[in-house]
Amino acid sequence: VTIARPAAAGWALAAMMALALAGSVYAIPIQVDDSVDVIVRSAGFTSVGAAFVDGLYNSRTILRPLKQVRTKLLLDLGNALGGRYHAAFRGYHALIAALLIVLFVYVARVRSWPDVAALALALTVLTGMQTFTGLVREAYPVNHFLLIALYVLLMLAIARSRGGWIADAASIALFMIGTLTLESGVLLWPIAAAGYMAGQRGISRWGLAGMTAVAIGYVALRVGYLGMEGAQLGERATGFGAGALSSADQIQRFGDNPVPLYIYNVLMAAISVLLSQPESGQWTIVEAWRAGRVTPVFWVSIGSSAATTALIAWSMCGRAPSGHRRWTDPIPLVFLAGLAANAAISYAYAKTEIMSVAGVLYALAAFAATRELLGRTQRRGAAIAVAVLLACVASAWGVRSAGLHFKLRHGAFDARGEWAAVLPPDARDRWPHDPAIVALLTRMKQEAVMTRSATATALPRNYQRWWGED
Amino acid sequence: MAGRMARLTAALVAMPGIIVAVVFGVSGAARLISGRPLIWPPTDVTLSEAVALRDQGEVVRQIMMGSDPNKRYIVRSVFRDDEEVALTPLEAAVITREPYIVDLVVDYGASVNGRNAATLQCLAVGVRQETIRRYLVDLSGEADCEGVELPWRP
Numbered sequence: 001v002t003i004a005r006p007a008a009a010g011w012a013l014a015a016m017m018a019l020a021l022a023g024s025v026y027a028i029p030i031q032v033d034d035s036v037d038v039i040v041r042s043a044g045f046t047s048v049g050a051a052f053v054d055g056l057y058n059s060r061t062i063l064r065p066l067k068q069v070r071t072k073l074l075l076d077l078g079n080a081l082g083g084r085y086h087a088a089f090r091g092y093h094a095l096i097a098a099l100l101i102v103l104f105v106y107v108a109r110v111r112s113w114p115d116v117a118a119l120a121l122a123l124t125v126l127t128g129m130q131t132f133t134g135l136v137r138e139a140y141p142v143n144h145f146l147l148i149a150l151y152v153l154l155m156l157a158i159a160r161s162r163g164g165w166i167a168d169a170a171s172i173a174l175f176m177i178g179t180l181t182l183e184s185g186v187l188l189w190p191i192a193a194a195g196y197m198a199g200q201r202g203i204s205r206w207g208l209a210g211m212t213a214v215a216i217g218y219v220a221l222r223v224g225y226l227g228m229e230g231a232q233l234g235e236r237a238t239g240f241g242a243g244a245l246s247s248a249d250q251i252q253r254f255g256d257n258p259v260p261l262y263i264y265n266v267l268m269a270a271i272s273v274l275l276s277q278p279e280s281g282q283w284t285i286v287e288a289w290r291a292g293r294v295t296p297v298f299w300v301s302i303g304s305s306a307a308t309t310a311l312i313a314w315s316m317c318g319r320a321p322s323g324h325r326r327w328t329d330p331i332p333l334v335f336l337a338g339l340a341a342n343a344a345i346s347y348a349y350a351k352t353e354i355m356s357v358a359g360v361l362y363a364l365a366a367f368a369a370t371r372e373l374l375g376r377t378q379r380r381g382a383a384i385a386v387a388v389l390l391a392c393v394a395s396a397w398g399v400r401s402a403g404l405h406f407k408l409r410h411g412a413f414d415a416r417g418e419w420a421a422v423l424p425p426d427a428r429d430r431w432p433h434d435p436a437i438v439a440l441l442t443r444m445k446q447e448a449v450m451t452r453s454a455t456a457t458a459l460p461r462n463y464q465r466w467w468g469e470d
Numbered sequence: 471m472a473g474r475m476a477r478l479t480a481a482l483v484a485m486p487g488i489i490v491a492v493v494f495g496v497s498g499a500a501r502l503i504s505g506r507p508l509i510w511p512p513t514d515v516t517l518s519e520a521v522a523l524r525d526q527g528e529v530v531r532q533i534m535m536g537s538d539p540n541k542r543y544i545v546r547s548v549f550r551d552d553e554e555v556a557l558t559p560l561e562a563a564v565i566t567r568e569p570y571i572v573d574l575v576v577d578y579g580a581s582v583n584g585r586n587a588a589t590l591q592c593l594a595v596g597v598r599q600e601t602i603r604r605y606l607v608d609l610s611g612e613a614d615c616e617g618v619e620l621p622w623r624p
Binding site: 013015016017018019020021022023024026027029113114116117118119120121122123124370374377380383384386387390391394395397398399401402405406409413416417418419420424425426427446448449450451452453454455457458459 | 475476477478479480481482483484485486487488489490491492493494495496497498499500501502505506507509510511512513515520523524525526527528529530531534548574576577578579
């Protein structure tokens with residue numbers, strides 16, 4: 001009974017957080033930017049197979065055939081629902097976001113009341129992290145970064161299972177699905193390997209061997225068969241120091257030797273998860289400081305991240321009752337491996353969403369560290385200091401988590417507004433020629449515009465000082 | 471004593487997360503069920519207010535629902551606190567100083583003609599928006615601001 005009640009409280013908390021997230025995500029209309037072109041393209045495929053094949057060959061640098069397959073399936077679902085594309089696309093996004101919360105709680109395994117408290121904090125860390133915003137605010141039209149984060153948690157759940165051939169087969173299948181969804185899917189391998197090294201046997205050696213074979217096959221498919229290239233220098237703008245480098249700037253400064261830029265990107269990607277700065281490689285606080293505009297959002301985000309990172313580091317350096325260092329426990333080790341691997345794949349340019357897997361694992365590590373701290377018996381003075389410090393940290397993360405919903409309202413406002421430029425009534429010459437596409441866009445525009453959202457420009461400007469410019 | 475302190479610490483740690491989860495969870499549930507969240511719900515605005523607030527989606531919705539883009543509507547406390555003024559969507563668009571909003575309102579059926587050209591151009595001069603003034607001149611020809619009464623004091 002003592003285990004069941006805290007577990008039930010944990011699940012109740014998860015349900016509320018999932019509902020909160022699903023409600024805010026579902027309110028965002030289908031976006032025009034990055035989404036409509038993909039949907040229109042999918043409408044041209046006669047079958048799911050055709051969408052998959054097209055996804056194999058339509059780029060020299062990216063291999064995401066399952067992204068196109070999902071788009072095609074959701075478009076077909078929208079058609080089957082009688083033209084309810086919002087329900088299909090946005091419902092799917094909201095569902096995946098809610099599932100992520102549920103899986104997070106499942107992996108955390110709440111057993112006691114202190115665990116419930118640690119979970120409440122960890123859920124605000126998860127949803128308040130800057131790496132999380134892009135997972136739920138953006139859609140392309142399916143957010144593949146969110147899917148990879150979900151697969152990572154699923155992989156951890158398999159790794160913590162009792163194992164068996166079904167678990168091995170599931171992990172291999174999940175790895176295949178992940179790599180064919182987004183390049184970040186390769187992160188599933190080091191995460192599974194780290195879980196194994198930490199003593200989790202849900203995925204056996206044979207399972208890991210199978211995943212390794214899939215990884216080799218993936219590289220062979222990309223490089224050998226499809227002749228694809230990795231991300232190139234100057235592929236997109238990236239932050240550097242207190243400023244940003246355009247593609248041309250990168251080639252001019254690092255064209256002869258891009259290694260220093262790559263090292264900078266990798267290091268800053270890792271630091272951004274630990275400190276909430278830099279943002280996409282750029283130390284925005286420096287610019288804000290120079291301009292005399294260091295708003296509370298900087299102190300809240302950097303302060304909460306620094307304190308949480310210190311807590312995680314303290315926990316990892318400590319010893320478990322059995323005598324081993326805690327960093328070799330499953331959650332800390334998986335976090336370290338995930339952080340390193342995630343930063344490594346960010347070598348070419350900095351982008352907040354790319355680090356989203358490390359962000360999710362950071363929240364799990366925060367859960368483990370807080371649970372550890374709450375479970376300790378301390379002297380009165382130390383206990384009061386810990387209580388005050390943790391209350392401040394938890395409050396700051398609460399502010400950041402609430403800020404996610406504020407940003408999602410802005411996202412809904414922006415996405416709805418984008419539709420004004422689609423099928424402008426006084427410029428029919430700019431409309432597509434295919435009547436079927438016009439009908440599809442007309443329906444999607446009607447749904448987007450009729451989905452009413454808060455007027456973000458009417459919300460108090462002070463909110464942006466605490467939750468950031470959007 | 472130590473147990474009470476530990477419980478208090480756990481409660482302090484849990485409280486912010488619980489508050490966020492419950493407040494936004496209930497709001498999210500309301501959004502999923504009724505289409506209207508409890509936190510930051512959509513507010514009712516007139517067409518000119520939607521223009522003034524640069525709410526493009528709402529502008530398009532109201533025009534699609536039959537609002538006349540050439541009529542005058544009340545605008546409350548948008549440009550100045552405690553101000554209530556009757557403006558056409560185009561006048562409100564000019565006052566925003568945002569060319570894309572003026573363009574949007576024109577795209578969705580607002581007319582610039584002999585009757586309102588002078589008012590709009592003089593309003594653009596008043597808010598020091600030369601880009602918008604030139605755009606309006608292109609649509610209706612140059613107008614003289616002499617003796618033109620503006621619907622809003624820049």
